Amino acid sequence: MRNSVIIVFVSIVLALALYINNSKSSKREIMNQDCVFCKIISGQIPSKIIEETDDIIVIKDIQPKALVHYLIIPKKHIANIQSCTQQDQALFGSMLLMAQKLSASLAGSQEFKLISNNGASVGQSVFHIHMHFLSGSSFQKYEV
Numbered sequence: 001m002r003n004s005v006i007i008v009f010v011s012i013v014l015a016l017a018l019y020i021n022n023s024k025s026s027k028r029e030i031m032n033q034d035c036v037f038c039k040i041i042s043g044q045i046p047s048k049i050i051e052e053t054d055d056i057i058v059i060k061d062i063q064p065k066a067l068v069h070y071l072i073i074p075k076k077h078i079a080n081i082q083s084c085t086q087q088d089q090a091l092f093g094s095m096l097l098m099a100q101k102l103s104a105s106l107a108g109s110q111e112f113k114l115i116s117n118n119g120a121s122v123g124q125s126v127f128h129i130h131m132h133f134l135s136g137s138s139f140q141k142y143e144v
């Protein structure tokens with residue numbers, strides 16, 4: 001009887017561990033081997049990480065165009081807004097709330113600019129969706 005209880009308990013723990021592992025990896029499903037941001041997310045390319053959640057990473061832009069220039073990037077590889085689906089709706093909400101968190105936690109960033117380039121002709125150079133979080137002065141390329 002006691003052995004049965006232990007076996008049931010261990011089975012439940014294993015099933016839970018399997019479920020948690022699967023749900024984490026499904027968030028990172030489609031990784032693109034040729035994508036610089038996917039390589040940053042997987043740790044193959046180093047970067048200055050500012051914030052990280054299960055779904056999102058925030059890094060410092062390698063070529064800052066403002067005093068504060070961060071990139072809010074979903075861990076899931078999506079090329080741009082044109083290729084989003086209904087399933088990605090919550091992810092975009094999380095990206096906006098991440099911008100709010102950055103604004104609240106960074107000195108001098110109460111006011112900020114969010115930019116997302118979608119397509120090569122408007123300046124997208126990395127085809128993994130992202131938002132530029134810019135604050136402070138000296139907006140160069142992104143002055144509109």
Ligand code: 5GP
Nearest residue numbers: 036047059060061062063117123124125126
């Ligand atoms: P986009 O031009 O696609 O809107 O923005 C891509 C941004 O990614 C650029 O501002 C560029 O400086 C940045 N970037 C490109 N490669 C790297 C990299 O390897 N590391 C970091 N931290 N930023 C990068």
Ligand code: ZN
Nearest residue numbers: 035038077128
């Ligand atoms: Zn990617």
